[in-house]
Amino acid sequence: MTTFDFAEVFTTGARYAFASALKRRQSLSFDYHGPLVTLQGDEVQMQCAIHRLLCGAGDVLAEGFVMLHARVTLNDAESVVLISAGGTGPLCDNAMTSQVMQRLHLQELARDRRSEEHVRSAFGTCPNTGASLVFTCIPSEGALFNFRLAHLGGVTTEPDVSARGASAWVTAFDGVVTESLLRQLQRLGWRTTHFSSCEDAADALAALAPRATPPAWLVVVERQDAPLASLRRLNQLLPASALRTLTVPLGAATLETAGPLEGFEVRLYPFSPAELNEQTLRARSGAAPSSGLTIPAPLFEHHRPVLLIVDDNEVNRLLAGEMARVLGYSVETAIDAFEGIERCAQRPPQVVLMDIDMPYMDGYEAARRIRRKQSVGELPPFTIIALTAGLETVSSGRANEAGMDGHLSKPLNLLALQSELHRLVLPSPQVRSSTSTAARDGTAGGSSGVARPGSAAPTR
Known part of the structure; x- marks a missing residue:
């Protein structure tokens, strides 16, 4: 029986949700309570279950506040996983709510027609995991999905982690993001201070008395573009021992550049x-920070993330495939959209390079069909990048409507491919967990490791 790290899978789903929430102008509250557990089962099916839940919540909530919380309890007999996804603010109409319930295989309870609130409730079973799912929608208050899975067994290897009162400074653009992160840090024993901007944090550093203690960790949360001048000033004012982290959403322009930025690691x-635990232990021991998004090369061939190329042109498939292999991916190909969708079902990739102009079915329609399958839990989430013979022929609006995350012009350029993959693609949980194990066991190359797939420097 295979196993997977539930917290990593849950965070992966949250990263897709956070990027989507920003596009919808929503604020996302993320949290994880309980031990870090390794569960037996199918990791892909858990990815599908979490993503279909988040798609349902996203369709019901038009805008406003969104929460995504997980709580894990572990006893001698079983692990219990509870996921809550929902929020407040303007809700979609009744027709869309009905569509979401049908998509999630939920059976609606009889509504009390006398109630002015028109509360809607439904329940069902997740087809991917067997978890129970309960949905409640109150128009004047909000909507909530509760996912509960009682899982036999479960192993935790969580270390005893505490910052022991060390100081962490956080600058963030959004109050919900700020409070979510501060809450997690405080549970780990950090003494936290919040600043609304990098400039305010830099001014506070400059004003510190000579014997005052600077922060052991400075975290800057940004939407898209990092304020380079402010980061540079912060880097100069911080002591060498302080951890410096810039954290951005999936798809941020900052991710186009691999490696540290103005002295800050990028995450x-x-x-x-696990990342919060890792950084807490580093700050406590005075160890140098890790390289952020760069990770050692996969330990085995089957740990390489999968990149699928869907293109009716053999030359394009061959050349794009070799470039992807140079960047650390395992490559699969499909000669048309129908085969591409089938390949996604057989072995879900981390990213699809989708040609737009193909016979029988174009790339836009293929992307729409893949996104529909993901929304009902038939496929896990992954990135789709459009490929076209001329970038000017791609409509950004049409690509976004089809669910594509980015686009590249053909003939492909290695640097452009590297940049777009680094910006848009999450490393698979298998790669991350294998890397972490190797680092603990001393079997990986440490700081000399190769950059993660999508960030390796091309040979000139």
């Missing part, structure tokens, strides 16, 4: 529980 938001 995806939200942090996983």
Whole structure:
């Protein structure tokens, strides 16, 4: 029986949700309570279950406040996983709510027609995991999905982690993001201070008395573009021992550049529980920070993330495939959209390079069909990048409507491919967990490791 790290899978789903929430002008509250557990089962099916739940919540909530919380309890007999996804603010109409309930295989309870609130409730079973699912929608208050899975067994290897009162400074653009992160840090024993901007944090550093203690960790949360001048000033004012982290959403322009930025390591938001533990231990021991999004090369061939190329042109498939292999991916190909969708079902990739102009079915329609399958839990989430013979022929609006995350012009350029993959693609949980194990066991190359797939420097 295979196993997977639930917290990593949950955080992966949250990273897709956070990027989507920003596009919808929503604020996302993310949290994880309980031990870090390794569960037996199918990791892909858990990814599908979480994503279909988040798609349902996203369709019901038009805008406003969104929460995504997980709580894990572990006893001698079983692990219990509870996921809550929902929020407040303007809700979609009744027709869309009915569509979401049907998509999630939920059976609606009889509504009390006398109630002015028109409360809607439904329940069902997740087809991917067997978890129970309960949905409640109150138009004047909000909507909530509760996912509960009682899982036999479960192993935790969580270390005893505490910052022991060390100081962490956080600058963030959004109050909900700020409070979510501060709450997680405080549970780990950090003494936290919040600043609304990098400039305010830099001014506070400059004003510190000579014997005052600077922060052991400075976290900057940004939407898209990092304020380079402010980061540079912060880097100069911080002591060498302080951890410096810039965290951004999946798809941020900052991710186009691999490696540290103005002295700050770059990480995806939200942090996983394991990342928070790792940074806490580093700050406590005075160890140098890790390289952020760069990770050692996969330990085995089957740990390489999968990149699928869907293109009716053999030359394009061959050349794009070799470039992807140079960047650390395992490559699969499909000669048309129908085969591409079938390949996604057989072995879900981390990213699809989708040609737009293909016979029988174009790339836009293929992307729409893939996104529909993901929304009902038939496929896990992954990135789709459009490929076209001329970038000017791609409509950004049409690509976004089809669910595509980015686009590249053919003939492909290695640097452009590297940049777009680094910006848009999450490393698979298998790669991350294998890397973490190797680092603990001393079997990986440490700081000399190769950059993660999508960030390796091309040979000139």
